[in-house]
Amino acid sequence: MLCEVVFRTEDLPGADRFDFWCERIGRTHAPLDFHSDHAADYRAHQRVLELGAVHMWPTTHQSLTYRRTPRLIRQSDPESFHIGIPLKGNNRVAFDDQKAVYGAHTIGVFDSSRPVEVTCANGADPFQGIGIEVPKALLHLPRHKTDQLFARAIPGTDGMGALLVQFVTRLAADTSAYQPCDGPRLGTVLVDLLSALFAHTLDADRALPPETRTRALVHRIRAHVQRNLHDPQLTPTTIAAAHHISTSYLHRLFQGEDETVAAWIRRQRLERACRDLADPSLCATPIHSIAARWGFTRAADFTRAFRGAYGLPPKDFRHQALRAATVH
Structure with missing residues (x-):
C-alpha cells in the first residue's frame, strides 16, 4: 500500500x-x-x-x-x-x-x-x-x-x-x-x-474570439499587478514585458477604463497601505515600512500621494483609524 x-x-x-x-x-x-x-x-x-x-x-x-x-x-x-x-x-x-x-x-x-x-x-x-x-x-x-x-x-x-x-x-x-x-x-x-x-x-x-482573448489578457494583467504591488519596479513597461506585449498596446487595453495603468497601480497601492495603517495588529509597524511594503520607496512620495488621495497625511489617518477602532 x-x-x-x-x-x-x-x-x-x-x-x-x-x-x-x-x-x-x-x-x-x-x-x-x-x-x-x-x-x-x-x-x-x-x-x-x-x-x-x-x-x-x-x-x-x-x-x-x-x-x-x-x-x-x-x-x-x-x-x-x-x-x-x-x-x-x-x-x-x-x-x-x-x-x-x-x-x-x-x-x-x-x-x-x-x-x-x-x-x-x-x-x-x-x-x-x-x-x-x-x-x-x-x-x-x-x-x-x-x-x-x-x-x-x-x-x-x-x-x-x-x-x-x-x-x-x-x-x-x-x-x-x-x-x-x-x-x-x-x-x-x-x-x-x-x-x-x-x-x-x-x-x-x-481558438477563442479576439474580444474574449482580450478580456482574458486584461484580467491576467490585473492579477499580475495585484500580485506585484510590493515591487517598486512595477511599471507599465515591466507589466507589458511580463505579458509579451508592447507598452503602447497595454495602454490601449486600458483606454476604456476610468484611469490609466499607472494611476490604477497607485490607487491599488494606496488602498492596501490605507488598510494596513488602519489595522490595530500593525500599529507598531513604522509607516515607512508599510509604504515600502506596497512599492513606495520614498517616504515623501508616499505622504504626498496619500494626502492627495485621502485628504490627510498617513500619520494622522492612522491615528484617527486606530482611535476609532479602540472606541468600537
Missing part, C-alpha cells in the same frame, strides 16, 4: 475538532483562515497520499470557507499549486473581484502565492473532493503560462480533464495494489497528466 496518513476529527473531543482540522489543512496545503457554521462539533475525514513531492488528499467534510490572504502569503508560501476537484458538492470561489462556482468534477487551479476565498459546500450533506498539491517547479510549463490558469474552471468530465479525474479517483478508491516505492512514480504520472491538461487548456485559448 502507498504511504498514507489518515486523519478523522471524530477521534478528537468535539470542542477541539475544528481547530485541529484547520491546523491539519494548513499543513497539508498552506496557512489559511477558516470559517464554518459547524465549528462547534466539526466532522471531517482526510487521507493524504504521499506521491514523492506531490501530495493527493481525498477528503470529506462539513461545509467550510477558507481564505488565503496577502498577510498569510507574506508569512509563508510553499510555492505550490493546489488543484481542487469537488466530487459531491461545489466550490464557490472569489478572487480579484471575480466570483465563480465549480461544480462536481470541475477542476480548479489555485496558486499558494495568490489570494483567494473558497467555500466548499454540499447543502446539508458533507462535501467530498480531492485536493492535489504540486510544487510549481515540477510543472512542464513556463510560469507566465501557468499564471493564466489561476482559479479557472476546467471540465473534468471529458477529454484531458476526464483523464485526470479518472486517474485520481481510481487511485484514491484503492491503493492496495501499490507499494510505497510506487508513490514517486505515480507522482510523476500525475504531474505529466496535469502538465498535459494545462497545455491543452492553454492551446484552446487560441
Whole structure:
C-alpha cells in the first residue's frame, strides 16, 4: 500500500475538532483562515497520499470557507499549486473581484502565492473532493503560462480533464495494489497528466474570439499587478514585458477604463497601505515600512500621494483609524 496518513476529527473531543482540522489543512496545503457554521462539533475525514513531492488528499467534510490572504502569503508560501476537484458538492470561489462556482468534477487551479476565498459546500450533506498539491517547479510549463490558469474552471468530465479525474479517483478508491516505492512514480504520472491538461487548456485559448482573448489578457494583467504591488519596479513597461506585449498596446487595453495603468497601480497601492495603517495588529509597524511594503520607496512620495488621495497625511489617518477602532 502507498504511504498514507489518515486523519478523522471524530477521534478528537468535539470542542477541539475544528481547530485541529484547520491546523491539519494548513499543513497539508498552506496557512489559511477558516470559517464554518459547524465549528462547534466539526466532522471531517482526510487521507493524504504521499506521491514523492506531490501530495493527493481525498477528503470529506462539513461545509467550510477558507481564505488565503496577502498577510498569510507574506508569512509563508510553499510555492505550490493546489488543484481542487469537488466530487459531491461545489466550490464557490472569489478572487480579484471575480466570483465563480465549480461544480462536481470541475477542476480548479489555485496558486499558494495568490489570494483567494473558497467555500466548499454540499447543502446539508458533507462535501467530498480531492485536493492535489504540486510544487510549481515540477510543472512542464513556463510560469507566465501557468499564471493564466489561476482559479479557472476546467471540465473534468471529458477529454484531458476526464483523464485526470479518472486517474485520481481510481487511485484514491484503492491503493492496495501499490507499494510505497510506487508513490514517486505515480507522482510523476500525475504531474505529466496535469502538465498535459494545462497545455491543452492553454492551446484552446487560441481558438477563442479576439474580444474574449482580450478580456482574458486584461484580467491576467490585473492579477499580475495585484500580485506585484510590493515591487517598486512595477511599471507599465515591466507589466507589458511580463505579458509579451508592447507598452503602447497595454495602454490601449486600458483606454476604456476610468484611469490609466499607472494611476490604477497607485490607487491599488494606496488602498492596501490605507488598510494596513488602519489595522490595530500593525500599529507598531513604522509607516515607512508599510509604504515600502506596497512599492513606495520614498517616504515623501508616499505622504504626498496619500494626502492627495485621502485628504490627510498617513500619520494622522492612522491615528484617527486606530482611535476609532479602540472606541468600537
